[in-house]
Amino acid sequence: MGRSRASQEFRPHFRPEGHFDRTAAHKPILVLENVLKVFRADAPVLRGVDLTIERGEFVFVTGPSGAGKSTLLKLIYRAESVDDGRILFCGRDIARLTEDSIPHLRRNIGVVFQDFRLVPYWTVYENVAVALEVMGLQPRVVRSRVALALERVGLDGRGDERVSVLSGGEQQRVTIARAIVTEPAIVLADEPTGNLDPVLALDILGLFEEINEAGTTVIFATHDRTLLEVSPRRLVVIDDGRCIEARKGLEGLGDALEHRALN
Amino acid sequence: MFERALKGLRLQFGTQMLSVATVALSLFCMGAALLALENTGAMVRRWGAPVKVTVFLAEGVSLEQVDTLRRALTGLPEVEDARYVSSAEARQSLSAGGDATVASAPVELFPATIELRLVPSAVTADRVASVAARVRRIPAVSEVETYRGFTERLRGLLAGGRAAAGIVALGVLLCVLAVVSNTVRMSLAARLREIEVLRLVGATRAYIRTPFLVEGAMLGGVGAVVAVAVLAMVYATLRSHFDASLGTLLGVHPVFLPWTVSMLLIVGGAGLGALGSAAALRRGLQS
Numbered sequence: 001m002g003r004s005r006a007s008q009e010f011r012p013h014f015r016p017e018g019h020f021d022r023t024a025a026h027k028p029i030l031v032l033e034n035v036l037k038v039f040r041a042d043a044p045v046l047r048g049v050d051l052t053i054e055r056g057e058f059v060f061v062t063g064p065s066g067a068g069k070s071t072l073l074k075l076i077y078r079a080e081s082v083d084d085g086r087i088l089f090c091g092r093d094i095a096r097l098t099e100d101s102i103p104h105l106r107r108n109i110g111v112v113f114q115d116f117r118l119v120p121y122w123t124v125y126e127n128v129a130v131a132l133e134v135m136g137l138q139p140r141v142v143r144s145r146v147a148l149a150l151e152r153v154g155l156d157g158r159g160d161e162r163v164s165v166l167s168g169g170e171q172q173r174v175t176i177a178r179a180i181v182t183e184p185a186i187v188l189a190d191e192p193t194g195n196l197d198p199v200l201a202l203d204i205l206g207l208f209e210e211i212n213e214a215g216t217t218v219i220f221a222t223h224d225r226t227l228l229e230v231s232p233r234r235l236v237v238i239d240d241g242r243c244i245e246a247r248k249g250l251e252g253l254g255d256a257l258e259h260r261a262l263n
Numbered sequence: 264m265f266e267r268a269l270k271g272l273r274l275q276f277g278t279q280m281l282s283v284a285t286v287a288l289s290l291f292c293m294g295a296a297l298l299a300l301e302n303t304g305a306m307v308r309r310w311g312a313p314v315k316v317t318v319f320l321a322e323g324v325s326l327e328q329v330d331t332l333r334r335a336l337t338g339l340p341e342v343e344d345a346r347y348v349s350s351a352e353a354r355q356s357l358s359a360g361g362d363a364t365v366a367s368a369p370v371e372l373f374p375a376t377i378e379l380r381l382v383p384s385a386v387t388a389d390r391v392a393s394v395a396a397r398v399r400r401i402p403a404v405s406e407v408e409t410y411r412g413f414t415e416r417l418r419g420l421l422a423g424g425r426a427a428a429g430i431v432a433l434g435v436l437l438c439v440l441a442v443v444s445n446t447v448r449m450s451l452a453a454r455l456r457e458i459e460v461l462r463l464v465g466a467t468r469a470y471i472r473t474p475f476l477v478e479g480a481m482l483g484g485v486g487a488v489v490a491v492a493v494l495a496m497v498y499a500t501l502r503s504h505f506d507a508s509l510g511t512l513l514g515v516h517p518v519f520l521p522w523t524v525s526m527l528l529i530v531g532g533a534g535l536g537a538l539g540s541a542a543a544l545r546r547g548l549q550s
């Protein structure tokens with residue numbers, strides 16, 4: 001399909017002047033090297049995280065509450081910056097981006113949150129279109145791409161509705177449409193099903209899997225065990241400030257989630 | 264950009280109108296002060312340097328001497344016209360109001376004079392003083408009155424007016440800044456979610472800030488337009504009531520602010536608005 005091709009071919013312009021890096025297409029999309037993140041000096045949230053994510057992968061990130069899942073994602077879209085180590089996005093170290101370049105990085109990353117982060121007094125259309133408008137695209141292009149994105153999340157024809165009247169599941173579909181409408185190289189989801197009932201959660205997971213099948217890399221942070229069980233994807237557990245590969249059976253996972261249940 | 268700023272204005276119409284009204288009121292005060300200054304200025308230009316000098320003649324000067332003197336005075340480049348007023352004429356003109364005591368007073372109490380009318384373009388305080396000094400040396404002249412006291416009082420009035428207008432201007436400046444900055448701050452607070460979303464999807468700093476700057480500039484600019492319009496209306500009403508009597512009495516006709524000053528008020532209002540908005544953004548959009 002046309003759109004899958006578009007999302008696989010990577011066109012990063014982190015920097016306003018936007019150099020096209022030909023070698024980027026052959027590198028892992030994301031490499032974290034020895035990442036350190038400290039909020040309180042006595043207890044670093046992440047200490048020495050090493051993680052490599054290949055283009056087109058679907059990766060679950062899990063771990064007990066407060067383990068640093070959200071923090072890890074924030075580091076990737078530069079809402080926070082690392083205290084040590086490197087994060088290479090398509091081979092480029094995003095820790096060294098200037099303030100001016102951060103918006104350009106974010107145009108290559110779609111982000112979905114548990115609490116949606118939609119503008120309640122905007123329509124569905126406006127909430128999705130904003131991601132293209134900030135890039136200065138022609139209104140005609142914006143219209144057709146928004147329509148396509150809404151169709152992909154099952155909201156075709158509902159662009160004129162105000163998001164504040166939508167159900168939680170529908171609102172989450174709007175944020176997913178906003179995340180994918182730019183055809184980003186990677187989509188980060190921070191507990192996107194946290195506010196939804198179990199059936200809806202499975203729906204939303206299915207949507208992310210479709211997005212992934214179309215070629216987009218997905219990082220999906222969750223502590224919903226059901227989701228991890230139904231979907232045999234790569235699984236990374238953040239435990240004690242480090243990343244551990246925990247697939248090939250759910251054994252390693254048990255302890256980590258037990259830990260959370262106690263909290 | 265403009266469209267997004269308008270969207271913001273619609274969101275909080277009441278607050279925005281209130282702040283436009285406040286800005287308009289402040290700038291109206293400033294405009295009124297400038298208008299008063301402008302007209303005092305016109306009056307000072309008219310009266311500020313005397314176009315009239317009275318030459319008092321010594322007692323016992325003959326009519327021939329008077330005539331020679333009058334002709335000599337007319338010959339001065341600064342003098343437009345010289346008119347002889349005899350003692351009897353002086354008494355008559357002063358008693359014209361029907362004052363019987365003046366009319367019956369002895370004629371010697373009213374010295375004969377030559378009234379000089381100066382060429383207005385040649386009139387400066389220095390030249391008037393030099394003419395007076397030269398005339399004073401003529402033996403037939405007892406005294407020369409240049410009405411400097413009046414002049415100086417007028418000038419003092421103008422200087423005071425300037426200082427007052429300066430203070431008003433400073434107050435207005437601060438007021439407009441504060442009003443616009445507070446309005447934009449509220450506007451920012453109401454749209455924090457929107458700003459968060461814009462940041463998330465990769466909007467540049469300028470993309471986020473510009474609508475707020477435009478909003479501030481519009482608040483200031485529209486306020487200034489309203490102020491100038493209301494001032495023009497008030498001015499027109501006042502003039503239609505006072506022009507005839509006051510104008511002839513003062514010898515000056517009221518004028519409105521020059522269009523350059525009006526434009527400057529409007530542009531300045533918009534600029535101040537943008538500045539107030541920038542201040543609000545500095546505080547409100549950190550991180």
Ligand SMILES: Nc1ncnc2c1ncn2[C@@H]1O[C@H](COP(=O)(O)OP(=O)(O)OP(=O)(O)O)[C@@H](O)[C@H]1O
Nearest residue numbers: 039040045063064065066067068069070071072223
């Ligand atoms: N801006 C911040 N300032 C200080 N501490 C922070 C900040 N952000 C996160 N933390 C701390 O970092 C730790 C990890 O937080 P994070 O939100 O990443 O956890 P999480 O794994 O997403 O948890 P949850 O499953 O509850 O969402 C927490 O202890 C939190 O208190």
Ligand SMILES: [Mg+2]
Nearest residue numbers: 069070071190
């Ligand atoms: Mg979290």
